[in-house]
Amino acid sequence: MARYELVKRSVALITLTNPPVNALSSPVRHAIANSMERALSDPKVRAVVICGENGRFCGGADIREFAGPLRGPPLIPVLEAIEAGDKPVVAAIEGMALGGGFELALFCHYRIAQSKARLGLPEVTLGILPAAGGTQRLPRLIGIPAALEMITTGRHISAQEALKLGIVDQVTDQNACETALEFALKAVGKPLSPRRVSTLTTPCPPDLDALLEAATMQVKKKTPGVMAPLACIQAVRAAATMPYSKGMKQESELMATLFNSGQARALQYCFFAQRTAGKWTLPSGAQWNNSKPREIRSAAVIGLGTMGRGIVVSLARVGISVIAVESEKKLLENGRQMVIGMLERDAKRRGVSASLNLLKFTLSLQDLKDVDLVIEAVFEDMALKKRVFQELSKVCRPGTLLCTNTSGLDVDALAGVTDRPHLVAGMHFFSPAHVMKLLEVVCGPRSSSETIATAMSLGKKMGKVSVAVGNCPGFVGNRMLKPYLDQATFLLEEGATPEQIDKALEDFGFAMGVFRMSDLAGLDVGWRVRKESGLTGPDVDPKNPPRKRQGRRYCPIPDMVCEQGRFGQKTGRGWYKYDKPGDTNAKPDPLIQNLLETYRSRYGIQPRNISDQEIIERCLFVLANEGFRILEDGMAARPEDIDVIYLFGYAFPRHRGGPMFYASMVGLERVLERLEHYHQAHPDVPHLEPITMAYTGAQKALKSDKLDEAQALAKSCAGRPDFLPCDGLSICATHSHGKCFKLHWCCHLGWCHCKYVYQPMTNVAQLPSTPVPAAPSDCTDTIDLSISLTERFLRISPCFLPPPCPESPKYCNIAELFIDDYIVKRINGKMCYVQRPPIHTEAPSTPPQINPASLTPQKQHTEDKQTVEETVKGPKMGHCSSPSSSEDSGINALGGHYLESCEEESEDELSTDGHSSPGSLWDQDECTLLSPSKSIVEIIENIETTV
Ligand SMILES: CC/C=C\CC(=O)SCCNC(=O)CCNC(=O)[C@H](O)C(C)(C)COP(=O)(O)OP(=O)(O)OC[C@H]1O[C@@H](n2cnc3c(N)ncnc32)[C@H](O)[C@@H]1OP(=O)(O)O
Numbered sequence: 040m041a042r043y044e045l046v047k048r049s050v051a052l053i054t055l056t057n058p059p060v061n062a063l064s065s066p067v068r069h070a071i072a073n074s075m076e077r078a079l080s081d082p083k084v085r086a087v088v089i090c091g092e093n094g095r096f097c098g099g100a101d102i103r104e105f106a107g108p109l110r111g112p113p114l115i116p117v118l119e120a121i122e123a124g125d126k127p128v129v130a131a132i133e134g135m136a137l138g139g140g141f142e143l144a145l146f147c148h149y150r151i152a153q154s155k156a157r158l159g160l161p162e163v164t165l166g167i168l169p170a171a172g173g174t175q176r177l178p179r180l181i182g183i184p185a186a187l188e189m190i191t192t193g194r195h196i197s198a199q200e201a202l203k204l205g206i207v208d209q210v211t212d213q214n215a216c217e218t219a220l221e222f223a224l225k226a227v228g229k230p231l232s233p234r235r236v237s238t239l240t241t242p243c244p245p246d247l248d249a250l251l252e253a254a255t256m257q258v259k260k261k262t263p264g265v266m267a268p269l270a271c272i273q274a275v276r277a278a279a280t281m282p283y284s285k286g287m288k289q290e291s292e293l294m295a296t297l298f299n300s301g302q303a304r305a306l307q308y309c310f311f312a313q314r315t316a317g318k319w320t321l322p323s324g325a326q327w328n329n330s331k332p333r334e335i336r337s338a339a340v341i342g343l344g345t346m347g348r349g350i351v352v353s354l355a356r357v358g359i360s361v362i363a364v365e366s367e368k369k370l371l372e373n374g375r376q377m378v379i380g381m382l383e384r385d386a387k388r389r390g391v392s393a394s395l396n397l398l399k400f401t402l403s404l405q406d407l408k409d410v411d412l413v414i415e416a417v418f419e420d421m422a423l424k425k426r427v428f429q430e431l432s433k434v435c436r437p438g439t440l441l442c443t444n445t446s447g448l449d450v451d452a453l454a455g456v457t458d459r460p461h462l463v464a465g466m467h468f469f470s471p472a473h474v475m476k477l478l479e480v481v482c483g484p485r486s487s488s489e490t491i492a493t494a495m496s497l498g499k500k501m502g503k504v505s506v507a508v509g510n511c512p513g514f515v516g517n518r519m520l521k522p523y524l525d526q527a528t529f530l531l532e533e534g535a536t537p538e539q540i541d542k543a544l545e546d547f548g549f550a551m552g553v554f555r556m557s558d559l560a561g562l563d564v565g566w567r568v569r570k571e572s573g574l575t576g577p578d579v580d581p582k583n584p585p586r587k588r589q590g591r592r593y594c595p596i597p598d599m600v601c602e603q604g605r606f607g608q609k610t611g612r613g614w615y616k617y618d619k620p621g622d623t624n625a626k627p628d629p630l631i632q633n634l635l636e637t638y639r640s641r642y643g644i645q646p647r648n649i650s651d652q653e654i655i656e657r658c659l660f661v662l663a664n665e666g667f668r669i670l671e672d673g674m675a676a677r678p679e680d681i682d683v684i685y686l687f688g689y690a691f692p693r694h695r696g697g698p699m700f701y702a703s704m705v706g707l708e709r710v711l712e713r714l715e716h717y718h719q720a721h722p723d724v725p726h727l728e729p730i731t732m733a734y735t736g737a738q739k740a741l742k743s744d745k746l747d748e749a750q751a752l753a754k755s756c757a758g759r760p761d762f763l764p765c766d767g768l769s770i771c772a773t774h775s776h777g778k779c780f781k782l783h784w785c786c787h788l789g790w791c792h793c794k795y796v797y798q799p800m801t802n803v804a805q806l807p808s809t810p811v812p813a814a815p816s817d818c819t820d821t822i823d824l825s826i827s828l829t830e831r832f833l834r835i836s837p838c839f840l841p842p843p844c845p846e847s848p849k850y851c852n853i854a855e856l857f858i859d860d861y862i863v864k865r866i867n868g869k870m871c872y873v874q875r876p877p878i879h880t881e882a883p884s885t886p887p888q889i890n891p892a893s894l895t896p897q898k899q900h901t902e903d904k905q906t907v908e909e910t911v912k913g914p915k916m917g918h919c920s921s922p923s924s925s926e927d928s929g930i931n932a933l934g935g936h937y938l939e940s941c942e943e944e945s946e947d948e949l950s951t952d953g954h955s956s957p958g959s960l961w962d963q964d965e966c967t968l969l970s971p972s973k974s975i976v977e978i979i980e981n982i983e984t985t986v
Contacts, residue, residue: 041070042092043077049085050223051078052216060098061091063139065111067101071143072117079124086223087124089147090131090216091140096156099138102165102307105298114139114171115287118146122235127226131219132156132207137195142171145180148234150207151222152198153215158206159195163267165310166303166694170294172237174274175286179239181205183247187254187275191268237283251276264548265694266302270294301704305696309686312679312697319480319495319507320676325488332496333440333489335359339413341404341427343374346444347416349472351398352381353501356473360397362406375400381473404434412497414466416444419568424448425456432457440490442466443481447513451483461487464494467514468503469688477688478503483510504687509674516684518674519665519698522726524565526657527553528594529724531635532586534646535654537614538627543651544658548692553658555625558613566601586642592723596638600631656713657727663702664714667730678703 042054053074055061063071071089078084091097100114121128121143130136130144132152137159144150144158152158160169160177168174169190178186181204189196201207211218232238244250251272258268270293277289297303320326339362340351347363354361355378363378365371379395386393399406404427407413413435415427424443431441440462443453454460465481478498482491491507498505508515527540541552551559570576574588575598585595600614607613608623615625639646666681675681682697695701702710711729718727 040064040066041074043074045081045083047220047224049083049227050220051081051084051087052220053078053087053089055089055091055097057101058093059095060135061093061095061140062098062101063114063143064101064104068112068114068117072112072120075117075120075124075128079120079126084126085227086126087121087128088131088216088219088223089121089128089143090219091133093134094153095134096130096132096136097140097143098135099140099161100171102310105303105307114142118143118171122146122148122237125231127223127229127231127234129219129223129226131215132158132198133215135159135195138162138169138173139171142169142173142176145172145176145206145236148231149219149222149226150201151209151211151215151219152201152207154198154210154212156198156201156215157195158198158201159193160190161193161195163191163271164193164306166265166267166300166306167297168267168271168274168290168294170290172287172290174271174290175278175283176236177206178241178275178278179236179283182242183244183250183275183279186278187250187272190271190275191254191258241279243279247276247279262694264546264692266300267297267306270297302694305694305700305704308679308696308700309682309693312683312700313504313686315677315679316504316506316683317495317499319491321482321488321491321507323488325491327492327495330488330492332492333411335411335440335493335497335500337362337410337412339364339407339410341413341415342417343370343378344416344418345470346468346472348374348378348381349470349474350414350416350444350468351378352385352473353468353503355382355394355397356385357500357502358394358397359500360399362399362401362410364401364404364407366402368402371400371402385473404430407431407439408434408436410435410439412440412442412493414442414444416468419446419448421448421452424453428453428463429456432459438462440464440493442494444468444472445481447517449512450481450510451485454483454485460485462490464490465510465514466494466498467516469516475688476502476504477516477684478505479514479516479684479688480505480507481510481514482507504683506680506684507676508680508684509672511669511672511674515669515675515681516688518669519662519681519685520689522661522665523658524553524557525592525594525724525726526661528596529592529721530649530654530657531596532594532639532642532644533649534639534644535649536627536635537631539649539651540654540658543654546651547655547659548695550690554614558607558615558625559623561607561609562597562601562613563606566598569598587723590723591725592721596635599634599638603634657717659698659701660705660710660714660717661726662698663710664729665726666699666702671730 040055040057042052042056044052044054046052051074053071055067055071057064057067061067075087078087104110127149128147129149129151130147132144132150133156134153135157136144136152137157138161141158141160160173162169162173169177174186174190177190180186185204188194196204196206198207198210202210209218209222254272255269258265258272262268274286274290274293277286281289318327337360338354340347340354341364343351343363343365351361351363363371363374365374375398378398379393382393382395382398413431415424415431417423417427424445428441428443431439435441437459441453441457441459442463443450443465444467445453445465446467450463450465451460454463457463460483463483464486465479465483467479467481469475469477478501480491480494480498495505495507506515511518513519513521530540531537537552537554541555544552549556557565566575570578573579574593575595579588586593603612604610605612605614608617608625609620611617611620611622612628614628614631616628616630617624617626636646638644662685666675666678669675669681670678675684678697678699682691682699685691685697686693691697696704714727714729718724718729721727
């Protein structure tokens with residue numbers, strides 16, 4: 040984990056060796072401590088250099104270790120030994136020095152950086168703060184304003200900026216390690232005291248309070264409701280106002296508050312979910328690490344509307360030559376000018392020259408015969424898209440990949456009209472395509488692994504977060520959006536206002552509520568889609584009840600708003616009013632209030648007071664419920680993929696982790712209970728019906744006495760102003776379950792009220808033991824959780840780790856009890872955690888449909904050695920049942936911050952209709968929580984539980 044060498048006869052070279060990023064895991068900390076001890080005690084050693092293997096200094100603490108108890112030596116004493124030593128220590132920074140890695144460098148007496156290195160304290164993005172002295176040392180080195188900015192934003196800086204700020208002593212274009220060795224020798228004999236950052240006095244600006252106040256306002260505005268940046272500011276204040284040792288204590292106390300918070304868990308989950316999403320897998324067994332992408336040097340984009348232009352820019356700025364095609368001269372010229380303008384602005388911002396020479400504009404598809412890949416971005420019209428694909432099939436050389444930017448139409452139907460269905464896939468960009476990070480790569484049943492590998496790799500090259508999804512109407516993101524939007528308008532019917540709904544969502548963490556966002560995106564797009572799908576307009580049978588479509592509840596209010604010419608910001612009127620068209624300052628409009636009142640009285644709806652809790656539950660639980668359906672249908676491989684789609688395509692607040700993670704934090708049983716409750720109240724809204732699996736599961740799980748006790752206590756707190764219904768973010772460490780049971784009442788900053796009133800979250804190991812209750816008379820000794828939604832969720836989401844595991848054998852994590860294959864048994868008066876024999880379940884009666892033309896045949900299950908698990912799961916088939924939602928294009932519909940404003944755009948010309956054909960086969964989930972080596976029916980642990 041660290042190599043120790045004596046070089047140049049007198050310098051100890053300590054090389055961190057923990058690939059891929061030399062994170063400071065327990066063995067690494069151990070190795071640094073030992074190596075330093077050796078170096079300091081060896082009289083031959085006159086100086087020390089610390090570097091990282093493979094050109095990477097250190098990526099910081101090992102984030103994976105945060106989920107468990109601390110093992111090995113704590114970091115701070117290890118680092119303090121470096122600073123306190125009497126031999127000069129030089130950090131040789133190549134690649135990156137981040138988080139704890141940067142702090143390690145700050146404990147060294149000198150720092151040399153390679154010119155391409157990046158440095159930073161990104162802890163805030165993980166919901167914590169730089170707690171290995173970063174908040175106390177950086178301000179001492181570079182002053183409060185610069186340190187504050189780096190610490191509260193987590194921004195990585197270049198080696199040159201680090202030199203300018205005084206963080207590093209030298210920047211070199213050569214090998215940093217070699218340079219540091221020379222530097223170290225020269226430092227021998229020079230006084231070390233002034234080089235010890237802990238001894239420096241923080242330069243304190245006269246307007247400290249005002250500065251910190253401004254920083255506080257800024258982070259509250261930028262990241263409302265997020266705790267870590269505020270804690271960072273408090274820690275930096277301590278650096279300015281307290282001696283070093285007291286500041287360190289303050290830093291550590293603030294860290295303790297953040298470390299176990301739900302926000303930290305959510306943000307760390309996001310970090311890994313983003314990386315997991317890149318590890319795609321197909322039913323054929325093809326996956327990210329066994330499929331080779333093609334190199335794409337040239338591409339074509341068809342259609343220069345909003346999406347097409349953004350795609351051209353995304354391709355050209357990473358050095359791919361692009362032929363852009365339009366159908367009319369005027370449109371082509373307009374598109375050309377806009378693309379050039381966008382590229383020039385982008386290049387100026389990045390300080391590079393615009394790659395205009397890579398662009399070619401044409402009216403003829405014939406020009407595309409030699410390109411490596413085509414992305415079709417014409418209007419969302421299946422007939423038109425089919426014509427384009429037929430034409431491409433004739434024109435392009437046989438190996439050209441044909442991709443579509445459809446936001447929800449059937450990719451396989453398009454593949455079917457080509458001569459190369461295996462080379463067809465969806466590449467669903469989000470608007471504006473050159474800004475939004477998300478790319479859904481849609482795998483049709485016939486898409487080859489090479490095609491998917493190429494689309495995913497091209498996405499990565501363009502700087503996108505690419506997620507592989509199955510082929511169903513709306514794919515993943517837009518399919519989930521439909522029930523979310525529906526709930527918002529149903530709530531309007533029932534008595535809420537757009538302002539109230541938006542405020543509840545914004546308080547939850549969205550940058551914009553659903554109605555403000557819809558106004559920004561434009562209301563006419565959705566209206567047109569609804570007209571085309573026969574939901575509104577002249578095609579609707581006049582005998583059809585106005586608030587029903589196909590037996591389901593339908594809300595015509597959005598149509599009524601559009602009928603009045605209110606299309607949102609661009610017309611100066613929408614769900615809100617604006618001072619003038621294009622203005623962004625949304626004001627409540629009494630006309631909308633009148634419209635709602637008239638509507639309600641017309642349909643005899645008695646408006647009622649709707650709580651923010653109901654708004655959040657109905658809008659967000661329905662989102663997660665659809666996510667579970669998507670997993671069931673096999674249209675996403677993992678909950679992480681869904682969350683990543685919502686984080687990057689729909690601006691779901693990152694500190695909530697994404698809709699699936701949020702549901703897991705609230706507690707799936709509570710989500711299920713609330714969905715059941717709302718579905719009973721609204722039986723004509725199928726999306727509120729919890730998926731069958733969840734329903735069945737809840738019937739089987741038994742409640743424990745402890746749970747009742749906790750609920751009774753919790754209920755007694757209802758109504759107290761300082762306690763709110765659990766938002767799922769306040770993790771209950773008291774009961775060590777990582778998620779609150781239903782009816783918990785928690786304050787939102789880390790207090791749990793399930794048992795210990797007004798007691799802050801307590802380390803589980805410090806809690807008194809709870810005796811196992813006597814055998815209950817009216818229930819069996821086995822809690823069968825085998826088919827609960829929770830169990831399934833955890834099975835398919837190994838990343839949803841239980842909270843830090845207590846060392847004490849008196850407790851276990853309840854989450855573990857939900858793991859597939861385990862049951863809880865009472866053995867000799869103790870609750871034991873037992874693995875049960877495999878369940879022999881019948882394979883699904885309907886075999887998956889496999890297209891004979893498929894070039895990616897299904898895994899031969901009969902030939903492989905397989906577990907029961909694999910047999911039962913099998914690949915999923917068919918299109919999902921939810922209605923098509925092409926109300927795209929993402930348009931950041933949940934309310935995200937754009938990095939830059941959208942330009943004045945016109946819609947692409949070209950028409951619509953769309954039929955769905957059977958969708959993709961999709962491998963379901965993996966069960967990495969269970970080790971196949973574990974023996975069957977073995978008592979693996981004998982632990983009392985507090986349940
Ligand atoms: C007392 C507390 C003291 C200190 C607190 C901390 O230090 S918190 C950690 C602060 N550090 C970070 O936040 C850095 C996180 N990592 C990154 O930003 C990037 O990974 C990095 C280092 C810039 C490298 O980017 P690159 O694109 O080259 O690789 P990728 O992100 O795909 O990562 C490769 C694999 O490494 C895993 N990984 C990266 N950093 C860490 C880490 N700090 N701990 C654990 N694991 C880390 C990452 O998950 C990837 O894993 P894989 O299994 O291959 O998906």
